[in-house]
Amino acid sequence: MSEFLEIVMILCFGASWPFNVMKAYKARTAKGKSLLFLCLIIIGYIAGISSKFLNEAYMANIGEKWYVLFFYFLNLIMVSADLAMYFRNKKLDAEAAKNA
Numbered sequence: 001m002s003e004f005l006e007i008v009m010i011l012c013f014g015a016s017w018p019f020n021v022m023k024a025y026k027a028r029t030a031k032g033k034s035l036l037f038l039c040l041i042i043i044g045y046i047a048g049i050s051s052k053f054l055n056e057a058y059m060a061n062i063g064e065k066w067y068v069l070f071f072y073f074l075n076l077i078m079v080s081a082d083l084a085m086y087f088r089n090k091k092l093d094a095e096a097a098k099n100a
Contacts, residue, residue: 010071017078024085038083045076
């Protein structure tokens, strides 16, 4: 049951990030975004991925449970894309301020 709940959590987070990235892309501003928040989420996903690799019971059954790590990595990629949007939008904000 705990694995099922973990998968639900990962899927819910994973479904949310693409919307967030698209919103950031369309907004073209970093205002309202938190660099610290994004970095903490990335650190959290790295810790979650590391915990899977360090869990001997999980690694013994990796052939059956590979999808959990897949979704952790997929979510990490999405949050990293959001982080890239943050820096892109920060640059756009600086250019807009310079031209104003």
